[in-house]
Amino acid sequence: MDLDELYRLLRGSHFQAISIVNTLRDPLVVLDEGFRVLSANPAFYTTFFTSRDETIGTAFADLGNGQWNIPELRLLLEQVIPRSTSVIDYEVRAAFPHIGLRTMLVSAQRLSHPDSGQRILLLTIVDATEKRQADDDKDILIGELNHRIKNLLAVTRAIARRTAVEGRSAEAYREDFLGRFDALSRSLAASTQQTEAELSRLVRAVMEPYLTRGVTLEGEEAITLLPRQAMSLGMILHELATNALKHGALSVSGGLLDISWCLADDGNGHPQVHLFWRESNGPKASPPEATGFGTRLIRFATEVDLKGQAELQYQPEGLVAELTFPR
Amino acid sequence: MSDTFPQRLPDDRVSVLVVEDEMIIALDVQMMLEDNGYRVLGPAGSVDGALRLLDELCPDVAVLDGNLRGRPIIPVARRLRSLEIPFVLSSAYDIFPFDGSEILEGAENIRKPVSEGRLLAALQRALS
Numbered sequence: 283m284d285l286d287e288l289y290r291l292l293r294g295s296h297f298q299a300i301s302i303v304n305t306l307r308d309p310l311v312v313l314d315e316g317f318r319v320l321s322a323n324p325a326f327y328t329t330f331f332t333s334r335d336e337t338i339g340t341a342f343a344d345l346g347n348g349q350w351n352i353p354e355l356r357l358l359l360e361q362v363i364p365r366s367t368s369v370i371d372y373e374v375r376a377a378f379p380h381i382g383l384r385t386m387l388v389s390a391q392r393l394s395h396p397d398s399g400q401r402i403l404l405l406t407i408v409d410a411t412e413k414r415q416a417d418d419d420k421d422i423l424i425g426e427l428n429h430r431i432k433n434l435l436a437v438t439r440a441i442a443r444r445t446a447v448e449g450r451s452a453e454a455y456r457e458d459f460l461g462r463f464d465a466l467s468r469s470l471a472a473s474t475q476q477t478e479a480e481l482s483r484l485v486r487a488v489m490e491p492y493l494t495r496g497v498t499l500e501g502e503e504a505i506t507l508l509p510r511q512a513m514s515l516g517m518i519l520h521e522l523a524t525n526a527l528k529h530g531a532l533s534v535s536g537g538l539l540d541i542s543w544c545l546a547d548d549g550n551g552h553p554q555v556h557l558f559w560r561e562s563n564g565p566k567a568s569p570p571e572a573t574g575f576g577t578r579l580i581r582f583a584t585e586v587d588l589k590g591q592a593e594l595q596y597q598p599e600g601l602v603a604e605l606t607f608p609r
Numbered sequence: 610m611s612d613t614f615p616q617r618l619p620d621d622r623v624s625v626l627v628v629e630d631e632m633i634i635a636l637d638v639q640m641m642l643e644d645n646g647y648r649v650l651g652p653a654g655s656v657d658g659a660l661r662l663l664d665e666l667c668p669d670v671a672v673l674d675g676n677l678r679g680r681p682i683i684p685v686a687r688r689l690r691s692l693e694i695p696f697v698l699s700s701a702y703d704i705f706p707f708d709g710s711e712i713l714e715g716a717e718n719i720r721k722p723v724s725e726g727r728l729l730a731a732l733q734r735a736l737s
Contacts, residue, residue, distance in 0.1 A: 429702070432721060433701060439722045440633045440634050440637035441633060444640065510632075514632055575636075586635065586651075587632040587654060
């Protein structure tokens with residue numbers, strides 16, 4: 283029996299005919315009761331780069347290089363014949379000749395010839411490789427996003443807990459907390475997981491609330507940072523800025539702050555970012571209490587996270603800081 | 610235990626290796642532990658960094674993030690097991706669906722966000 287005959291056979295059975303015709307763009311084979319190929323459609327030959335000669339009369343399990351020779355699949359097909367059950371989307375993941383590693387979904391249904399009573403198996407094979415890959419990619423992406431959200435909540439919680447409360451009003455606490463929270467948001471906005479952040483964009487974004495007449499920002503435009511570097515540097519800049527506003531050059535009128543940055547060789551052929559923070563015309567700078575979260579954050583972020591150094595000099599004219607870290 | 614580990618630091622505080630790649634969380638955990646009389650080693654933010662630290666120092670116990678910049682904590686857990694150093698996990702993941710994660714079996718996961726009470730209690734249990 284070939285496909286033309288099959289169509290004739292099915293013409294009387296409208297329901298089945300439609301469901302089969304709908305699958306015809308996918309490879310389709312007709313097997314006899316002994317699982318030998320009676321017929322196959324053109325999509326089968328093109329999909330598997332095979333010919334009629336290699337296919338017709340061959341046992342299904344021997345097709346290609348034997349990818350269909352799966353005991354479990356055979357068992358399922360054997361049940362289709364006597365019990366009139368069906369196999370739907372049985373997944374076969376295997377290396378096929380010419381087309382390589384693929385995920386195929388096999389569906390099978392039994393048909394009976396009304397005259398001869400011959401029972402045949404109709405098999406459709408759908409290549410689900412790309413869809414599976416897309417599903418997997420999506421799952422990974424969702425997983426990463428989920429992880430990032432949880433991490434971000436944990437970070438926010440840590441900031442809320444570490445922002446000082448002793449001897450401070452609720453308003454002062456809220457202001458400090460929101461300052462850090464906003465610096466985190468601005469740092470995140472300057473980069474996403476997929477793209478690199480630009481140093482100049484990051485500095486401008488984080489310093490935006492502090493920009494007054496005395497603040498100058500100057501540096502190379504095209505220095506890119508990894509997202510995690512951007513977040514650390516953003517938090518460092520915020521801590522320096524908030525200190526300058528409370529105790530340093532930005533706490534008095536006429537105080538000056540120059541931030542500049544550049545990329546230089548570290549002496550071993552590796553690029554290194556230098557960021558200079560110079561306060562002047564303000565009150566005399568003195569080291570803050572060493573245990574404060576802000577101070578620790580600056581040190582920690584530079585040394586542990588950026589793998590660099592933070593040099594903080596508390597000078598009579600104001601704080602001078604130099605951050606150095608590998609790009 | 611200080612007799613068996615000559616590298617052990619010369620003060621009587623219990624030393625905790627902290628392995629965590631999120632800077633602010635690492636700092637938070639470090640401060641929690643120091644506030645409670647522990648000595649912190651690290652924090653290490655990567656698998657390699659943690660292994661390098663373990664080449665030189667021998668903590669009494671460790672707190673491990675499950676995943677460091679996309680890399681599972683497994684090699685660090687394996688090293689700790691071979692050194693017979695107990696550890697607790699602090700992971701946003703409920704399950705550890707990667708190769709070799711059976712090495713994490715038996716270690717308590719205090720989850721994230723890290724609560725100070727849960728962290729300290731888990732360390733006590735790990736050390737006893």
